[in-house]
Every structure is written in C-alpha cells, then in structure tokens.
Amino acid sequence: MTKDYTLGKVVVPALRGVDLQVHPGEFISIAGPSGSGKTTLLNLIGCVDTATTGVVSVAGQDTKLLSERQLTHLRLHTIGFIFQSFNLVSVLTVFQNVEFPLLLQRKLDKAQRRERVMQLLEQVGLANHAKHRPNELSGGQRQRVAVARALVTRPQLVLADEPTANLDSVTGQHIIDLMKELNQKEGTTFIFSTHDAKVMNHANAVWRLADGKILDRLSASEAQRAMASGSH
Amino acid sequence: MLQLFLIAFRNLGTHRRRTLLLGGAIAGVTALLVVLMGLSTGMKDTMLRSATTLATGHVNVGGFYKVTAGQSAPVVTGYPKIIEQVRKDVPELDYVVQRGRGWVKVVSEVASAQVGLGGIDVEAEPGIRKVLQMKEGSLDGLKEPDTVLLFEKQAKRLEVKVGDTVTLSAPTMRGTNNTVDVRVAAIAANVGLMSDFNIFVPNSTLRSLYQLKDDTTGAIYLYLKDVSQVPAVQARLRQTLAAAGHEVMDNDPRAFWMKFEVVNREGWTGQKLDITNWEDEISFINWTLTALNGLTGVLIFVLLVIICVGIMNTLWIAIRERTREIGTLRAIGMQRTRVLAMFVFEALTLGLLGTLAGALFGLVVCLSINAADVAVPEVVAVFIMSEKLNLAVNPGSVVGAMLFITACTTAISLIPSFLAARMKPVTAMHHIG
16 A cells, blocks of 8 residues: 655655555564654554555455544444553543543443443553543553553554653553553554564564565564664 | 533633633623613513503503594593403403593693693502502592692693692694693602603593593503413404494504594594504604614624634634544544534533523622612603613523523534544644644
8 A cells, every 4th residue: 555645736655555464463563763654554554544545454344445434433443542642631530531432332331331441440550540630640651541541442453653652661661561461361453663672572573664665574583683783 | 422521521621711711701791681681671561561551551442533534533432332342352351441541731830731641540540559659649639530640740840739730721522622720639750751741630530621421531451461462462352343343443553642643634534443552552662672672682793703703713722722632532433523512512511601600690780780779860761661770580581591692602613613523533643743
C-alpha cells in the first residue's frame, strides 16, 4: 500500500509500497527514524486514515469497503489504541476513562463494566487510583491507564504509537513489560512503533522502516545489532 | 449519554471563568426577558382589571340608535330582553351589568372639561369597588340620584371637592342640549388614562340627562369566569342575537366613541347592536403593550445574537483546545453523532444552567419590585392605568423563556459541533503534531 499527503500543490509520499502481514498473538515493533512512516503505517492499520493505494485488511475485513460508521465500529470492537501522549480525557476519572469504550460498545451492564474495568486496573496496578483524575497521576501511571483503556474491550489488535517516548526509561520498561504480559496472557496482537532499541528488544519481530518503505523484518536481537551498527 | 453529559458538565467546570462569563450573559438575558415579560403581563393585567371595571366588560353588547341617518346615539334600547337572552346564551357568564354611556361637558365654577360619562348602579357592580380607591367621599354616595364620582385629577382641574356641585351638559338623541346639576359624592384615586376622561353618575341621572327611557342603556357588560373564553362568547353572541332578530354591526375592533363618524355616514336608522370585547374598547391605548412587546422582542433578539456569537466562539475555542480529545475519542470508536452530542450537551448544559439562574434572578427582581410598591411617573401611569408598577410573572412564560433561550443557544452550537464531529480522527490527532 501507499500513502501520499498533499500539502498545497506538493504531494508528499509517506508510505511508498508497504506490504506486511501480522498474525494473531504477535508482538511486533515497527522501528525507524522520525519521518520514516511509522505513525502513518499505524494510522492505516488502525483505520483512522485511508491508504492512497492498496488494501488494508483488519480482522479479515477490507477497510476500503467500509463506511465511516463501519470503520468506527471496527475500531471500537477490534482495535485498541495507546498513544504517545496518553490522550486520556482529562475531565474523567481513571475508572471512567477505562470504562468509556465499554459505554460506547453498550454490551455490558453496569456491574459487568465495573468488574471488567477493576480487573484491568488491578492488572496495570492502578486499582487504588480509580477515582483519580489523569492530572493527578504520573506519566507512567497515565500510560498504564491508556493501556487498560486499550485492552478493556478485549480487542484482537492493539496499536501503540511510541508508547514509551514520553516516559523515562524505567517507566517505559514497565509499560513494555506490561504490554508483553497482556500479550502473553490474553493473546492480544500488539503492534507498536519505537526508535528505542531497548524497547524493540521485547518484540517477537521488528519491521524496520525508512523513507516510507519496509527495509526488512528482523528478530529483536537482529534488529538491535543492526541498530547498533547504524545500518538501515 | 450520561457520560457525555458528565464530560460536558466537567468541561464547563474546568473552564470556570469562560463558563461564568457566558453563563452570566445567558442568565442576564433570561432575567431581562423574565422582567420585561412580567412588566408586559403586569401592564396587561392592570389594564384588563382597570379597563374592565371602568370602561368595558370582558364582552360588551353595545350599539347605536339613529333617529335620523346622520345622528347616532350610543345606546341599546330594550336592554332587559337582551340581558335575559345573554344569560341564556352565555353559560360562561360570571355576572352582567348595564351601563349608560355618553360624552358630556362638565362645568364647575372655575373650569370645564369634556369627559366620557358612565351611568352605573353601584349596588349591581361588584367589580368597581375592587378597583376604585376613594380619596374623598364614598362610592355609596352614588346610590343617590344627581350625584357624580370624579377622579382626583379632574377634581383638581375643576377645583371642586366632595359636596360641591358641577353641571353636566350633553346633546340628547334629538339633537337638543340638556343639562343637569350633580353633587360631587366621591373623588377616587387616579387609575391611569381612564381616569382622565371618565366620570360616573347613577344610571337614573344619565337617563335624565339624555332623556332616555327606562329600558334604554348605553351598553351591557358581560364579565366571564374565564377571560380566555372572550372570543368564543363574542362569536356566539353575534350569531344568537342576529338569530333573535337584532341588527348586528360588522365587527369593528375599536372603542365605541371612535365609531361615530362611520356610523353617522351610514344610511340606516333605528337600532343596531355592536358586539365588542375589552381589547377593542381600549384599543387606543393597547399600542403601549404592542410597543413594549416589540421593544422586548428587539432587545432580546439583539442580546440573543450576541450570546449566540459568544456561544459559537466559545465552542470554537473549546473544539480547538480539544481537537486531540476529539481525535482520540473518534479513534477509540466514538461515532460522529456522539461527538456532535457531546458538544451540543455542553451548550445545552450551559444554556439550562444559565437560563435557570437568570429566571430565578428575574423572579427575585419582579417580586422585589412588587414588594417595594414602586411608584411610576405620571406619564407611565397614564398608560398602565396604575400608579404603582406591577410585574405579573406567569410560570408558564418563564419556563417558555428558559426553553426558548436554551433552544437558541443549543441550536447555534450545532454549527461548531457538527464541524467537530466531521473531523477525521487522523486530522484531529495530526493537528496535535
């Protein structure tokens, strides 16, 4: 697939023919320098943007054939998002932030929602902070709330755009450990972008991106060596 | 939905200064609207109460009698039979009275004035005692023949007091002038414009002045239990009186004394009945209400436009500030309609809270003004028929005003909310950088 952005009269190619397949349960990292197209690729997989050419198929559905409403439905039921800047709703409490996707889904009753949210908050170690507002939490705690929110609907796929970029290394490590743990426990597929070699070390596989193209698919150790040698 | 309300409510709380400023403006307009509506309704109530006691019933059966084609008198002949029929045809009737009416010159030793003359039977008029406040003498003095009730201003102009004699001079139906001397039995407090050109004498005195028969009167005043029934009763009487063989004039919603010219131009002779209502009889001062309502409308419109622009601007700012939030919510699966609802709820919540506060403040202002018994300037008193400001608050109107302003502020919020909802998730998130 390709993705071009038009800036005035200039067409800027963000992705120039990317072809990849991700299997259920994988824990994949997309690595590459700034401007390599990591975020664009995640946006396309997450159905928040559409490819200029090519096909994006999520959970067996060709996203090009779906309406805006169906795409939103797909995101709600199939995909979880973790953002670099946490992107929590500042006026809601931790509990309400995590509960929000469940309210949008309207599948569970109040008691079931409460049980699910508290279970997730326990898992991310924030059960005692359920009534706090995001601005009362540290960066790491906020990202853990974001992880809980992404996982609360039991999505098949979780996309994380540089989830550790705004965190210190120890907290970032904790978040990646948490994601890995949930990946193994729940079998959720994770795709996360990073340019941090330590973070990509946890991935099953690393897709390396440069100038809008996939250079290669490496194992974590291969990727780390490649990063260390500075090769593209 | 509850969560969307919660977000809206808390967002308003987060931007306290902005919310207070805009909510205060909405509250101010609502309060102003409530006070102006109270003033308008109060004026209308006062006018209704005063006018229907002094110069008209809720519905009137009046008319003109013409001996020759060019000479008319505002009288109803054979009124007892008409009253009998009215009692039969109008079950909504509270009570009915008959009053003579005319136009006379009242002359004292030092001055004279042209005034409308009302002939009353004091004992048959329960309403008049509630409206007229005696400054001197007693209303019961009118039980005696050849007496007169004047208003303060007239008494002052004529330089008379209770016990003095004045002369009434008026042309009879046959065109000759007649006079009668009457003793001032009572002087009542002014009740606005009506007291400028109305005096009252016993019906017997009026008949004697105009040389009328006993079964002739000026008009039959019908007082209804429910004023809202006026149009229905008026329409019914037109039919039933016509069916009973009376000639009924075409509807002309003006006071009887404004119709002489038209009636005198017409070629018929004899008796014609004219069915009017209280608004017709005071139509010449009703413009004050229309003007007040018009002014209220213009003022509220201008203020509403300002508020709507404020609401729109505030939402634009809120949307700009929360572009990232919109993008996030859309990304995690919120449909466009819910994003729209979220911002509309914000305007709705602001509108409801603002109008509620404004309505309460407006009510307090109205009650305070009523409690303070505020005297109005003479020129205002003339039109509102009262020397004191009376603000009548109708709960239905207050709720209506609240809903109207809330609806306006909510409707205007649809524009920025719709554009926020249309935003692509990636655009919203990209905006953040």
